Amino acid sequence: MKDGTDIHAMMSDIGARARAAAAELAYAPPERKTQALEAAADALWTRRAEIVEANAKDLEFGRDKGLSDAMMDRLMLDETRIAAIRDSLRAIAAQADPVGQVIAEWEQPSGLHIQRVRTPLGVVGVIYESRPNVTADAGALCLKSGNAVILRGGSESFHSSAAIHECLVEGLCGAGLPEDAVQRVPTRDRAAVSEMLGMTDTIDVIVPRGGKGLVGLVQREARVPVFAHLEGIVHIYIDASADPAKALEVVLNAKTRRTGICGAAECLLIHRDAVDTIGQGVIHALIDAGVEVRADETLQAISGTHAAVEDDWGREFLDTIIAARVVEDEDAAIAHIRQYGSDHTDCILAEDQAAIDRFVERVDSAIVMVNASTQFADGGEFGMGAEIGIATGKMHARGPVGAEQLTSFKYVVRADGAVRS
Amino acid sequence: MKDGTDIHAMMSDIGARARAAAAELAYAPPERKTQALEAAADALWTRRAEIVEANAKDLEFGRDKGLSDAMMDRLMLDETRIAAIRDSLRAIAAQADPVGQVIAEWEQPSGLHIQRVRTPLGVVGVIYESRPNVTADAGALCLKSGNAVILRGGSESFHSSAAIHECLVEGLCGAGLPEDAVQRVPTRDRAAVSEMLGMTDTIDVIVPRGGKGLVGLVQREARVPVFAHLEGIVHIYIDASADPAKALEVVLNAKTRRTGICGAAECLLIHRDAVDTIGQGVIHALIDAGVEVRADETLQAISGTHAAVEDDWGREFLDTIIAARVVEDEDAAIAHIRQYGSDHTDCILAEDQAAIDRFVERVDSAIVMVNASTQFADGGEFGMGAEIGIATGKMHARGPVGAEQLTSFKYVVRADGAVRS
Known part of the structure; x- marks a missing residue:
């Protein structure tokens, strides 16, 4: 043979x-x-x-x-x-x-x-x-x-x-x-x-x-x-209009519930205006939950983070690691996802309807989530029964x-x- | 360049x-x-x-x-x-x-x-x-x-x-x-x-x-x-239960309305029991309409037909030519279509519901027609507007x-x- x-x-x-x-x-x-x-x-x-x-x-x-x-x-x-x-x-x-x-x-x-x-x-x-x-x-x-x-x-x-x-x-x-x-x-x-x-x-x-x-x-x-x-190179974008409590809960669940599945979050994109109001809290909570946060220059100021290297963007860790970066605005987040994503599952956390609509319209991933944990990316959770996998x-x-x-x-x-x- | x-x-x-x-x-x-x-x-x-x-x-x-x-x-x-x-x-x-x-x-x-x-x-x-x-x-x-x-x-x-x-x-x-x-x-x-x-x-x-x-x-x-x-290697199967008048009209239309389109009929399969009752009339009508009928051994007995060669089965003539052969039964017709067809459009002419159901179930062409001219194989005729083509x-x-x-x-x-x- x-x-x-x-x-x-x-x-x-x-x-x-x-x-x-x-x-x-x-x-x-x-x-x-x-x-x-x-x-x-x-x-x-x-x-x-x-x-x-x-x-x-x-x-x-x-x-x-x-x-x-x-x-x-x-x-x-x-x-x-x-x-x-x-x-x-x-x-x-x-x-x-x-x-x-x-x-x-x-x-x-x-x-x-x-x-x-x-x-x-x-x-x-x-x-x-x-x-x-x-x-x-x-x-x-x-x-x-x-x-x-x-x-x-x-x-x-x-x-x-x-x-x-x-x-x-x-x-x-x-x-x-x-x-x-x-x-x-x-x-x-x-x-x-x-x-x-x-x-x-x-x-x-x-x-x-x-x-x-x-x-x-x-x-x-x-x-x-x-x-x-x-791969599931899953991004979560925290908009300036995001609700802090929801953001905290969703990000923690998306990263830590199970780290080895394709719907696990791998990269956090935080709107500049949300860094102090939401981002800091979310990143502290991740670190407290045992997650290694690989942060860009701005977010490295938060104690307990590690410096991200270029290779950390667009990487599927499948582990208790997450990349995190500040974006100037929503379009920068969308551009980052286009460049580094794998068209699997990407998510926006926002309350502003215009921001949500723009994200849903412009992010062309198989699954676009709004204010929901990316760990829901699963045939069973969609009510479709068993699946062979998630096609990208x-x-x-x-x-x-x-x-x-x-x-x-x-x-x-x-x-x-x-x-x- | x-x-x-x-x-x-x-x-x-x-x-x-x-x-x-x-x-x-x-x-x-x-x-x-x-x-x-x-x-x-x-x-x-x-x-x-x-x-x-x-x-x-x-x-x-x-x-x-x-x-x-x-x-x-x-x-x-x-x-x-x-x-x-x-x-x-x-x-x-x-x-x-x-x-x-x-x-x-x-x-x-x-x-x-x-x-x-x-x-x-x-x-x-x-x-x-x-x-x-x-x-x-x-x-x-x-x-x-x-x-x-x-x-x-x-x-x-x-x-x-x-x-x-x-x-x-x-x-x-x-x-x-x-x-x-x-x-x-x-x-x-x-x-x-x-x-x-x-x-x-x-x-x-x-x-x-x-x-x-x-x-x-x-x-x-x-x-x-x-x-x-x-290609559109389009077959029409005339079942023993086919209606003679409908068969005549549909076959003539399917072959002669326009010969250069992909929905034009290229091969006629006639149930043994329908040869004398329907087949003869259909073949004479085709010949009268100026169509060259390339027939198998049995159908060569009909005056005006030409002898088919092996290469005529599964051939897209796009011309006033049709291949014609007798089949022992419906399953032989289905087997012929599987072997020589191009999964474009194939048709059964029959009144017997069981025969129709069997054909519809077992012929896996993009378009399966029942008692209808194959010239209808067209996005416009389907009510779908313009088309780039017919995917096979x-x-x-x-x-x-x-x-x-x-x-x-x-x-x-x-x-x-x-x-x-």
Whole structure:
């Protein structure tokens, strides 16, 4: 499996089987998909001891490889986490089936009755890193939306993903659905990733979930369309009109509730007129909460801050660190976000309606927040159910990518022998 | 302008200017865009003599190049055609502005008020061939949808496109909008096309409109996302349950009304049980209407038909020619369409509801027609106004691509200091 030819042949075969499964899955009855997902959830729970055992192999591999504690924690599965994965599968099973939904419907004077009907995309390739739960979530969301999926997890979670994948296949088989609907790339060889990025004949879209290394590889090599998932370089702008109490609460929550998620705040932009009235208090509170504040020249005057370096702007810390800078006015804040942001989630704290409107209009991020914690950037919090991730590109999907965002549509045009004059 | 370095520098400059214009255009007031389009329409009419003069140069170039009569006709502009282009600009001016439309809106128990708001895509690159009217239509649709556009027309329509482009720029300037919002690539060098396909930093999506040569180039080289516009290899399947009178009328219209458009029928699939009852009559009628019928072995028995060769299946004739074959049953028709179709428009003629449902469910073309002429495959006929073309891919846009399909969306989340627990 280590030479290119074999990987190419293996991936071509996986692609062809996915394409065939997708054709069948596209018109699978909704109740069969639900049944498959429920059975997969049951299997996951029944086989939890096996899964923990498989995970132990991954943890050992990770230790040998010298993974960080944070990485090891992401990788680890125990009964509680397996129960959470099971519950997520059940929640996706219970979601409405998007395929076949009539999105719009109208009549034309020519006698045409036109419907815009949701359809699956076809074959989705998901490339991800260490979290083994993505195997279940991504597999289930693709199945719910009628897509065949090719899952390529990170080498660290190799055995855990395999064990979870077996449960999904068990669900498919029990429901009479093609087992090739959810395939897993059975090799750690990274050549498989490059192969996937070029499989334009068999993969319709790639969803890459991972750090800078993966994103760079995808940007260089992808020939298949991609739902870009860039970093969450999340900014909060405190306007001169912001409410001090709200600002304090929102900033603290946005930075400290969980620092490792993509909606965590990474940079604070403070209007010059709000520095003394609000900024000082917010920065002191952050420092008291254990956050390292990397401040620009002006804010360095506040005791306990550290000097920011150029590299701190536009950086995703995913840690108890935040960059902070003073801006002359709102437009300077917007310009900073344009220059350093990643179009993921950005927020304004303000009471002045004109300032809010200007920010909402001019900041073109997937999610623009007003007086709300950026930690809400999440499909579940949006009421959309489970998500594969937050898309930062503008093509097709944007923001939280759930089952609905994994669909396309077609026009169904009915008439009674209508001809065009 | 003939060496690669200059083209690269020129295109980089065009890209950077488009990106800057797009940032400004994204929040341009709707009435300014309308004003710009109306002024462009007026300018087009005022300058019609200049345009005809420019067109004369293109026609001369075309004659020297030995273009076919059909190509020369596509290229030709006279007062009538200029009036049609002017009217199309006015119609786009009168359309609703999609930018800022709230597509969906809901509340979450956490106190979030969430809106999904339409936004421009950013910078659109349009690569097209000889028809000069595309310069006006594509430019206007991109402007209406708040996108900056880079237009790269075919070398045949070089001077005509330049003259039309000047009218669009006059409209922009009069309305106080950035003139870089609608740019034209001022060279015939094809290296500019390759450049555009790789401008991932400045172009958000490429809309290629053209024949196999262009489509192949785009498939090989594009790094920028593409709204694929493949050929219209349009099939009509006559089911055993089809109504003979409707079948006759629809097939004749679908093939002969206009043979050069992408919605023209190119292949007839006839259920074995309908050959004698309907097929014979339809084929005779086509032959009587001057259509060359390239038939499979069975249908060759009908006098006046020609023998089809393998290459005739899946071929876009764009002429008074149609391929025709007998299929054993509906599934064989669906399988033929899957194998030879281009996911553009395909049609079933049937009265049996189960047969209709099966076809609609299993044929995954952008447009699936039931008992209607495929010549209706057109944004105008769908009530969507002008279109850049019919997208045959499944990502983002599908079917007729009008102003609305040239938009993305963002989530605007408002609260009153909400934090995530």
